[in-house]
Amino acid sequence: MGASTKTGKFAVGFTAAAFLFILISFCSPYWLTTDGKLVNPKFTNLGLWELCLNDFQDIHRFYDTRFTGCMWIFEEEYYILHDYILPGFFIAVQFFFTLCFTLLLMGCVMTLVFLGCSKDNDRYIMLLLTNGTTMVVGAICGFIAVLTFGCNGDGRDWMPNWEHNGMGWAFALGVVGVFFLFPAGILFIVEARRATYRRLNNIANSEMAAYTMDDRKYRGGHTDI
Secondary structure, eight states, rough: OTTTSSSHHHHHHHHHHHHHHHHHHOOOOOOOOOOOOSSSSSSSEEOEEEEEEEEEETTTTSSSOEEEEEEEEEEEEGGGGGGHHHHHOOOOOOOOHHHHHHHHHHHHHHHHHHHHHOOOSTTTTHHOOOOOOHHHHHHHHHHHHHHHHHHTOOOOOSSSSGGGGGEEEEHHHHHHHHHHHHHHHHHHHHHHHHHHHHHHHHHHHHHHHHHHHHHHHHTOOOOOO
């Protein structure tokens, strides 16, 4: 089985933890939240795909529509607010974190294959390298996403009452998940390197054993006349 070494077991453990944290973060609408100090905040909480407002009206637009409640951020009712609620940095966050999550899903599938794969399989090392590389790239994408949101999410140019807004627990889980994804990918690559050395060592030992056996046969068959 694949996860028979400590490196493999730790890699699988980090992968499972990263998947759990990133999945919750990806689906939860608590990346940005109000601190609760305002009696009637216009903004309450925000996730990658959901926005919650409370009697919000965009004073920069000539309409009387007020928004209350939580809705999908691409909801048709929010169409007139898209240029406000979807600035460039937030679209970048959505893109890179979605890419991170997609690569993580691919990595999880490869991890399941790894768990049932024999070390003698010809594609075992390639599986480890591909899985490790996929997760490292996913971690880099996730890091770009959380770094971008961390720098701009609670800025004064975005959600109302910015001084009362702060990073939510879903964002924190995303950060933790991304940082778990780095060692997961690196450990799979390390395991691939060790598997390569073990395979080369086994080949060398086999060749040495074959050479020794042939040498013994040669010496045993030689007679002095």
